[in-house]
Amino acid sequence: MSDHLFVGKSIPRTIEADKVTGKAVYIDDMKRPGMLYGKILYSRYAHARIKSIDTSRAKKLAGVRAVLTGRDIPDARVGFLKDQTVLKKDVVRQFRDEVAAVAAISPEIAAEAVDLIEVEYEELPAVFDPFEAMKEEAPLVHEVDARGRPVKSNMLPLPWKFEAGDIEQGRKDSAFVVTDNVSTTWVNQCCMGTSGCIAEFDTSNNLTLYNQTNVIFGHIGRITEYFSQIGLKGKKIRVVNAIVGGSFGTKLDTDIYEFISIQLALKTRKPVKILFDREEEFQALPPRQPAVFTIEQGCDRDGRLTFRKCEAILDNGAYTSWGATTPSVMIMPMSSLYRVPNVFFKATCVYTNNIYCQAMRGYGNPQATFAVETSMDTLAEAAGIDPLEFRMINRNHPGDETPMRLKITSCGFEECINAVKEKLKWDEKKGKQKGRGLGMASLIHVAGGARVTRSDGHGMVVKVDEYGHVDVIESGTDQGQGSPTVITQIVAEALGVRPEDVFLTFGDTALALWDAGTHASRHTFMAGNAAVRACAKAKKQILDMAVEHMAKIIKGGFKRKKRKDPDFVEPDLDYGLIADPENLDIRDRMVFPKKDPDHPYFRIPVSQVLREGLLGSGESKVVVAEAFYDPPTEMLDREFKGNLSQTYAFGASGVEVEVDEKTGEVKILNLVAAHDVGKAMNPTLLLGQIYGAAYTGVGYGLTEEIKVVNGRVMNPSFRDYQMLTAMDVVPIEPVIVEPMDEDGPYGAKGVGEPGLVPTAPAIANAVYDAIGVRITDLPITPEKVLAALKEKG
Amino acid sequence: MKKVSVSFTLNGYPVTAEVPVTWSLLKTLREDFELTGAKEGCGVGECGACTVIVDGDAVNSCLYPVFEAEGKSVMTIEGIAGEDGTLHPIQTAFLENNGVQCGYCTSGMIMSAKALLDQNPDPAENDIRTNIAGNFCRCTGYVQIVEAIEMAARKME
Numbered sequence: 001m002s003d004h005l006f007v008g009k010s011i012p013r014t015i016e017a018d019k020v021t022g023k024a025v026y027i028d029d030m031k032r033p034g035m036l037y038g039k040i041l042y043s044r045y046a047h048a049r050i051k052s053i054d055t056s057r058a059k060k061l062a063g064v065r066a067v068l069t070g071r072d073i074p075d076a077r078v079g080f081l082k083d084q085t086v087l088k089k090d091v092v093r094q095f096r097d098e099v100a101a102v103a104a105i106s107p108e109i110a111a112e113a114v115d116l117i118e119v120e121y122e123e124l125p126a127v128f129d130p131f132e133a134m135k136e137e138a139p140l141v142h143e144v145d146a147r148g149r150p151v152k153s154n155m156l157p158l159p160w161k162f163e164a165g166d167i168e169q170g171r172k173d174s175a176f177v178v179t180d181n182v183s184t185t186w187v188n189q190c191c192m193g194t195s196g197c198i199a200e201f202d203t204s205n206n207l208t209l210y211n212q213t214n215v216i217f218g219h220i221g222r223i224t225e226y227f228s229q230i231g232l233k234g235k236k237i238r239v240v241n242a243i244v245g246g247s248f249g250t251k252l253d254t255d256i257y258e259f260i261s262i263q264l265a266l267k268t269r270k271p272v273k274i275l276f277d278r279e280e281e282f283q284a285l286p287p288r289q290p291a292v293f294t295i296e297q298g299c300d301r302d303g304r305l306t307f308r309k310c311e312a313i314l315d316n317g318a319y320t321s322w323g324a325t326t327p328s329v330m331i332m333p334m335s336s337l338y339r340v341p342n343v344f345f346k347a348t349c350v351y352t353n354n355i356y357c358q359a360m361r362g363y364g365n366p367q368a369t370f371a372v373e374t375s376m377d378t379l380a381e382a383a384g385i386d387p388l389e390f391r392m393i394n395r396n397h398p399g400d401e402t403p404m405r406l407k408i409t410s411c412g413f414e415e416c417i418n419a420v421k422e423k424l425k426w427d428e429k430k431g432k433q434k435g436r437g438l439g440m441a442s443l444i445h446v447a448g449g450a451r452v453t454r455s456d457g458h459g460m461v462v463k464v465d466e467y468g469h470v471d472v473i474e475s476g477t478d479q480g481q482g483s484p485t486v487i488t489q490i491v492a493e494a495l496g497v498r499p500e501d502v503f504l505t506f507g508d509t510a511l512a513l514w515d516a517g518t519h520a521s522r523h524t525f526m527a528g529n530a531a532v533r534a535c536a537k538a539k540k541q542i543l544d545m546a547v548e549h550m551a552k553i554i555k556g557g558f559k560r561k562k563r564k565d566p567d568f569v570e571p572d573l574d575y576g577l578i579a580d581p582e583n584l585d586i587r588d589r590m591v592f593p594k595k596d597p598d599h600p601y602f603r604i605p606v607s608q609v610l611r612e613g614l615l616g617s618g619e620s621k622v623v624v625a626e627a628f629y630d631p632p633t634e635m636l637d638r639e640f641k642g643n644l645s646q647t648y649a650f651g652a653s654g655v656e657v658e659v660d661e662k663t664g665e666v667k668i669l670n671l672v673a674a675h676d677v678g679k680a681m682n683p684t685l686l687l688g689q690i691y692g693a694a695y696t697g698v699g700y701g702l703t704e705e706i707k708v709v710n711g712r713v714m715n716p717s718f719r720d721y722q723m724l725t726a727m728d729v730v731p732i733e734p735v736i737v738e739p740m741d742e743d744g745p746y747g748a749k750g751v752g753e754p755g756l757v758p759t760a761p762a763i764a765n766a767v768y769d770a771i772g773v774r775i776t777d778l779p780i781t782p783e784k785v786l787a788a789l790k791e792k793g
Numbered sequence: 794m795k796k797v798s799v800s801f802t803l804n805g806y807p808v809t810a811e812v813p814v815t816w817s818l819l820k821t822l823r824e825d826f827e828l829t830g831a832k833e834g835c836g837v838g839e840c841g842a843c844t845v846i847v848d849g850d851a852v853n854s855c856l857y858p859v860f861e862a863e864g865k866s867v868m869t870i871e872g873i874a875g876e877d878g879t880l881h882p883i884q885t886a887f888l889e890n891n892g893v894q895c896g897y898c899t900s901g902m903i904m905s906a907k908a909l910l911d912q913n914p915d916p917a918e919n920d921i922r923t924n925i926a927g928n929f930c931r932c933t934g935y936v937q938i939v940e941a942i943e944m945a946a947r948k949m950e
């Protein structure tokens with residue numbers, strides 16, 4: 001395995017050079033002929049009845065081409081639970097509700113026109129707290145469900161309940177039991193490139209949606225459904241991605257602005273672009289799902305977990321996107337982070353008049369892991385066991401099957417915990433420094449796909465032209481994670497060419513084979529496996545060609561030599577060496593016999609074989625191969641059990657903090673991020689994933705928070721939303737653990753999300769070690785630290 | 794809308810723009826000159842994605858009124874590679890050290906770094922961090938960006 005030319009090497013991101021020269025075309029930079037600019041008018045109330053909308057002044061503004069309200073378009077319902085329409089006609093249920101939209105010849109005119117639309121509202125009683133919203137007397141956010149049936153409660157009809165083993169038995173087996181209440185809040189994904197798309201119809205009403213989604217085929221499904229409701233059934237939809245300026249979960253769902261651009265394009269018969277400004281991105285983009293947990297855990301005298309019981313309340317906001325499905329991912333750490341025999345988890349999603357939520361890096365895992373890892377620390381303390389030792393006792397092992405029926409294969413968990421111990425000098429420092437503290441937390445995450453749709457497949461097409469250039473049609477999305485480089489490395493390795501021979505086309509549904517999406521940290525694993533398989537097929541075709549043509553090419557060479565030099569004597573060669581494709585190989589652009597790779601005559605450029613195969617004598621052939629990789633995993637059953645991923649990632653974060661008891665400020669002195677990645681495909685790029693995720697995790701732990709007051713986002717700007725800057729120095733020490741996954745491409749597993757997951761709880765646990773007070777509500781702001789210290793006295 | 798005529802040097806060439814008086818330098822670069830490397834990450838001077846160099850200093854071009862550019866020298870990400878297309882050492886360092894992920898912040902980041910290195914060829918880590926404090930990046934955690942700038946400084950010596 002060690003003789004790889006490209007895999008495992010820190011190949012630079014040269015294939016993405018357009019990103020350092022300003023040539024990369026993002027959705028912001030894209031223009032289509034005749035393109036108009038769309039702009040949305042949002043609600044002025046958190047809950048109100050729309051009495052009237054007057055668009056006459058907006059329509060009269062020069063340069064305006066269309067003004068739409070809910071009365072102008074079909075009443076089609078969209079979203080995960082079909083609980084909203086594209087433009088709201090009668091009732092608004094949150095501040096970000098889309099009330100009207102304009103298309104104009106410039107963004108400025110569109111904005112001016114939006115300001116000219118007059119809406120009269122009648123305010124309705126609203127509810128902003130999920131606990132209040134669960135009460136019987138609470139105002140209903142929705143009076144009827146998607147089918148028009150009256151609704152009695154704000155609680156969503158979602159079945160998030162998981163049970164395994166016997167909690168009561170677990171309780172009986174416990175020597176120690178603890179209960180904690182923890183909560184997490186809304187955070188914005190903060191993609192540096194804001195949301196946006198261009199919708200364009202051809203003459204026959206087929207749609208091209210220029211986009212930046214990480215699930216290109218998911219969009220097709222949802223828009224197809226929408227089309228069937230608005231009279232466009234059977235029309236072709238093509239999604240084409242621009243370069244994506246960050247994704248982090250925001251591009252998973254089809255958002256309302258996308259449907260609006262479709263409606264405006266349909267109305268005007270022109271391409272229509274909608275691009276959010278930053279304020280809109282903070283106000284109208286669904287953020288990470290907040291959650292409130294009550295978690296109870298027990299262990300026996302030896303520190304072995306006996307049970308884990310947890311109930312979660314999720315503020316769903318006014319409508320339902322992927323945020324409401326985060327419990328399906330929370331079940332994973334709840335049931336499977338550490339060995340725990342008896343598990344109960346229940347999550348209730350509650351409608352409120354707040355903003356609604358979607359996915360963000362890690363999905364529900366960071367929230368749930370914050371709960372589990374807070375409880376692990378308090379339970380270790382109750383049992384009188386060192387928290388790191390406590391985690392070591394309960395760690396997962398290779399070969400385990402968890403209560404959720406996850407099958408653990410490769411598992412470098414133990415090494416990760418040991419790395420934290422060693423790098424932080426745990427035994428020396430833990431609990432022994434005033435004002436400073438150590439803390440740790442771990443993670444489990446899907447790392448070999450995630451079967452959340454019936455197919456978890458990833459298709460890939462590889463074609464090799466007569467010059468040896470390889471076109472790869474990638475069905476995934478490059479959202480910055482480094483896939484263009486990593487997939488290039490895999491293709492070059494598997495096919496025997498060089499990275500500079502490989503050209504990737506990402507994100508075009510008309511070209512690509514189906515893919516479940518670049519989410520769930522699945523891309524390297526899935527696309528890598530598809531690439532290995534497609535390249536094996538293409539290579540076979542080339543080797544067959546070689547068998548057909550090599551002898552002829554070589555003999556032709558001899559003939560030419562003879563013409564030039566009559567004294568040349570043709571060597572007596574054993575052509576049997578190159579008569580069977582099984583005996584040939586390709587490496588570094590050369591074809592050669594496996595038995596004699598440096599053969600003086602039988603080592604020829606692969607491009608020569610390819611040209612002869614296409615343009616030489618004999619049947620003309622092209623080289624093209626596809627592979628559709630869909631691992632033998634399971635969809636979760638009704639009880640939310642099943643092995644949904646082919647492999648799992650493990651990791652542990654250890655943090656040393658210093659807490660200033662006067663200011664409440666928490667400073668991170670060291671952050672050890674140990675990750676089991678299977679195999680590092682490109683160590684430099686891998687570090688980038690770990691650093692980036694850990695930084696976002698630190699923000700989640702310490703600073704980031706969308707402040708929502710009575711449904712309104714109060715800090716919709718970078719100035720007021722505290723994302724970390726280069727001045728927030730976090731010394732990160734990554735540790736890479738490589739157990740080589742037998743199902744991963746060259747041994748690799750997914751790593752995109754894991755770095756974020758354990759960071760915030762590790763910080764919280766370190767803060768506790770430093771000051772003896774536990775902050776259970778993220779983020780851990782100086783105000784909360786001071787308040788907690790004051791309470792402690 | 795009232796227009797202004799502004800003449801300045803853009804990536805080494807003399808140019809004149811006739812654009813609405815309210816336009817920013819960013820808007821002019823992107824719309825009038827179709828130089829879309831500089832990005833609008835916020836439009837209000839908070840993120841640095843729009844950074845270009847004016848007379849040697851890095852500025853947020855989203856806040857920079859275009860008429861202020863009169864007579865000045867403006868350099869954008871499109872203008873820093875050699876005439877034969879050879880990448881600037883900062884560009885190469887960003888590719889080699891993974892200073893770029895999604896790339897949205899990258900043009901601004903590189904222009905900030907260039908302004909710094911042109912003025913201070915041997916910056917300490919803290920100088921680099923201070924210099925890019927106004928350039929936000931969500932992908933990288935800044936670590937490999939800072940390293941890339943250090944790497945470029947060494948190469949440019």
Ligand code: FES
Binds near residue numbers: 832833840844854856
């Ligand atoms: S776009 Fe200029 S600072 Fe953000």
Ligand code: FES
Binds near residue numbers: 192245895929933
């Ligand atoms: S590379 Fe994505 S924001 Fe910096």
